[in-house]
Amino acid sequence: MARTKKQNNEVSKLASALRGSIARLMRRLRLERPEKALSLFKLSILGMLYRSGPVTATDLAIRERIRPQSLTRLLANLEEQGLVSKEEDTADRRRLLIVITPEGKKALIASVRQQEAWLAAEMTRRLSPAERELLLDASRLLDRLTEGG
Numbered sequence: 001m002a003r004t005k006k007q008n009n010e011v012s013k014l015a016s017a018l019r020g021s022i023a024r025l026m027r028r029l030r031l032e033r034p035e036k037a038l039s040l041f042k043l044s045i046l047g048m049l050y051r052s053g054p055v056t057a058t059d060l061a062i063r064e065r066i067r068p069q070s071l072t073r074l075l076a077n078l079e080e081q082g083l084v085s086k087e088e089d090t091a092d093r094r095r096l097l098i099v100i101t102p103e104g105k106k107a108l109i110a111s112v113r114q115q116e117a118w119l120a121a122e123m124t125r126r127l128s129p130a131e132r133e134l135l136l137d138a139s140r141l142l143d144r145l146t147e148g149g
Contacts, residue, residue: 032118037111040085041066041074046063046083046108054087054097083107 003011030040038046039141041064049055055063061071077084078084083104089095100108123132 004072028054032115033111034114037127038107042078042083043108043111045071045074045078046104048101049084049098050105050108054089054099056089056095061097078104 037043044064045060048060053062057071058068059074060075061068062069066074076085079086081103083101085099085101086096087099089097123135127135
């Protein structure tokens, strides 16, 4: 079914508005991070390891879309901080797997909880119960947009 020019324009405006809103929300959430918090790259790596489990450095670089050289430095720093470790792959002893440590999980969860606490307080303060329900529906739609990639 072909879309009309008007429909294309409306969808483009929606995409622009949504991208802008998400960007502003992400900037605001970054401000809610503790001053000495881990970098966004490090949190992203910890989050990926938390969700997916142990992976090779190569797979992690591909998933995070960063150069292997950059990842090597980040992983060395995370390992130095005790937030990740390397383990031998039991299926292929030539490979090392990157694993999030209990300390890494604690650091990740602490960062997420602080941001979520701010967001929950703002939603309670600024949005009606009906608006919060709409936002829940919107979050499900956003999840659908990002499925599979």
